[in-house]
Amino acid sequence: MSLLKEPDFGTPERPGEATVSVDVDGLSVAVPEGTSVMRAAALAGVDIPKLCATDSLEAFGSCRLCVVEIDGRRGTPASCTTPVADGMRVRTQTPKVAKLRQGVMELYLSDHPLDCLTCPANGDCELQDMAGVVGLRQVRYGYEGENHLDAETDRSNPYFDFDPSKCIVCSRCVRACGEVQGTFALTIEGRGFDSKVSPGAGELFMDSECVSCGACVQACPTSTLQERSVVELGMPTRSVVTTCAYCGVGCSFKAEMRGDELVRMVPYKDGGANEGHSCVKGRFAFGYASHPDRILKPMVRDRITDPWREVGWDEAISTVATRMRGLQERYGPGSIGAISSSRCTNEEVFVVQKMVRAAFGNNNIDTCARVCHSPTGYGLKQTFGESAGTQDFRSVAQADVIMVIGANPTDGHPVFASRMKRRLREGARLVVIDPRRIDLVRSPHIEAAHHLQLRPSTNVAVVNAMAHVVVTEGLVDREFVDARCEGFEEWEEFVARPENSPEATESVTGVPAGELRAAARLYAEAPNGAIYYGLGVTEHSQGSTMVMGMANLAMACGNLGRDGVGVNPLRGQNNVQGSCDMGSFPHELTGYRHVSDDAVRTVFEELWGRTLLSEPGLRIPNMFDAAIDGTFRGLFVHGEDIAQSDPNLQHVTAALESMELVVVQDLFLNETAKFAHVFLPGASFLEKDGTFTNAERRVNRVRSVMRPKAGKHEWEIVCDIATAMGYPMSYDHPGQIMDEIAQVTPTFRGISFETLDKHGSIQWPCNEDAPEGTPTMHVDSFVRGKGRFVVTNYLPTNERTTSRFPLVLTTGRILSQYNVGAQTRRTGNVAWHPEDLLELHPHDAEVRGVQDGDEVTLASRVGKTTLRAQISDRMPPGVVYTTFHHPVTGANVVTTENSDWATNCPEYKVTAVQVGLAHPLGARDADPVREGRPVGVE
């Protein structure tokens, strides 16, 4: 494909029917009311010259290049700011406007360095294009007068340069930062000739509020804001549309290439999840894919203390197959298993579980989603009948009250956060339920109506108290409940009990009763109330209970089955939804169907030619327990770093050490690989061909922009292993794997690579009933028929603070890093997060003599680690917070074996800890040298 350039209609689309007819240069066109003359012209096929307008931003009307003449109107109005009127006749090319435009261009160019031939934007500069379009042939003003040509370039950001000498002060960057990203980091300083773009008060980009999303770079019509990679490598020449491999938002990108080299990632306007926006990770942090740390050859060794030996693919695959089969002969068929990854494609995940069920002959397959969103699967299935979020992202634009529970979207799901913030700026109200004061609570032009700063582990008490308010204050949507739900009376009687009232639970949750009542009323009384939640809900001993508690609340208030409402998990990794859909849980085949269902098993058995077990297999924590027991001896770990990401690491490492065969497939020699006997090199997302499914159930294509560097696709490797174990598996193309998925999975029946190429993306269920997919679920009835209310008892976690461990540790993530950081730490993103920090309330710091930046020890009953303290009042006293992006910190050294009762999802969010100075006696000034610092910037 050549370089893909989406059309720019100049101003945003307006909703509604095309009822207004206009004539543009003799061409007639009908558009919705409120559409600009510029957009109407573009739709009629007439491009009006423009500089300050672009269709991702509201019109601003500053450059005056887009002037037109309109019959019956005086003067030459700017077409970008003039709305259409029925019967309007517009003339875009008259001698008068041509002259005006030339004059405008001439002025711009008189203060612009005319070094086009050597400018990095050469060929991709709207100023250059427009000079041609308006027919400018000479610039009469010289450079003698005052100009901006000496302004210095700001190179502080690792990914883009800001060269103010080229700025035409169109303010597209300023508006992109506000309207699209919602950060408001940029301003135009000064007036008239002196006006200039500035990040903060004369600051550098890196010192400003900028989060490096790149929206301003994309919006800039000149090379003032320019990707460093374009400066270094030159303009790309072809594009491949693909999907970001970082988070569950699933942004679509154009990977812009020059030969075989990736020059830049540009968010794709037609991407259903992101509509042309992105965050710093997806747009810029792709350098890890070509990092020298990548392992490109298979390796084997007999013992984990031996050095690695590089081998060919054949030897690696036969080693895995022979040793796996050997273990089964000695210890039984159930002695081996696999863990699949939410970073891999649906096709890869599907073949891994197929290998386990058909070639290994057991159900010992689990996915890393176990440790993040398994309670979502359980809770939403129990209540609604489907293990997935209810809405598409677009729905948030219709919400009147948005409740964010245990999620930090501006860091974890930045592009969705931008969409949410846009709606909040339009006036939707916000309730945040989180122990930590996340950025969303107070950010430019946004202020939460209520921040319920609950104690960690008391989610269920809070949601029950909210439900108590709803049922006792007559706020239940009776019509909805009567028509569509069951189990209401029993649940109503339960939540109405006095012990669930906000007043009764206040002492446990720490949330003032009055505030909680007000928040509950706000949500219940909103025309459209929407719930968005994250790992702060699921990663608890009552994670599943809380998911059901939120589902109960939404049903009671009738907030389901249409735009603007719903219960929506914000998924962590890119393909959490997909890996769960693909039958990666030990008790479920694809589409969440239990292995004990004979009819379902038969479908697979007939196609696969093998008898499948009807009993569930081991889940990840059970695998570890069984490894220590001696009944589980061999593990294939596909693209996951369980020795860093899983809780209670001593237990995990003991389990890994006790196994006879650990096979790791990954890009890098990760922490788990230290315990591996076989290492199989994986493929980065730039090399993958397949699909990812995002948090809104949207199946997006991932297209390879280069051949797998290690010579084989990951799905091919898995097929080769199965084949070598005596169960032949082979496909010519990943599209055939999707065809097989569609064949065995009713909710995927209508999905194929062809339909995806046709529609761009599809939200499952997609079948005969919904040939183009299902943006909103449970519209007329729930997937399970009636929505089911479930009684949700609040139970305190077993993890209690004590005099030895008086603080509660909770964990989270930050914008620039991703999961265990294996990728992002190998990119320029380390500029923002060189190490994990422990956030500590000033009070807790003071009593321990800790100052900002001190090294502190963090100890729980299971382990101890050291990291640097950051004094912060984002957490209430008694609660400390850290991230888990760097292995040296090993935050999971301290997390415990506690887990969700229903799914064994670990309780990452609550650990009783103690914090103390690492160097108590004046060692603070000694400038401690930290060992094992994260790998450097590329």
Place this chain on the structure above:
Amino acid sequence: MAGTVPAERRMVNEIAVAFQHLPETEAAEAVARHIRSFWDPRMRARLAEFVASGAEGFNPVALAAARIVTRPDGAAVG
């Protein structure tokens, strides 16, 4: 540290607590159903061993559920 309380015993107790709002027999059945749906057979076997070797450390619903699951006719997923 995990291992001080055997995992299966800890887990069945926790599941039992989640169903404590139900009458005891119903709760025990719900717990048993949950275990049959989600536990690998070897975990159920270990549970049976704990029950057989004195049934200590179980809460009453958990114990009742463990007995249902480990009955010979309770082994099938239901």
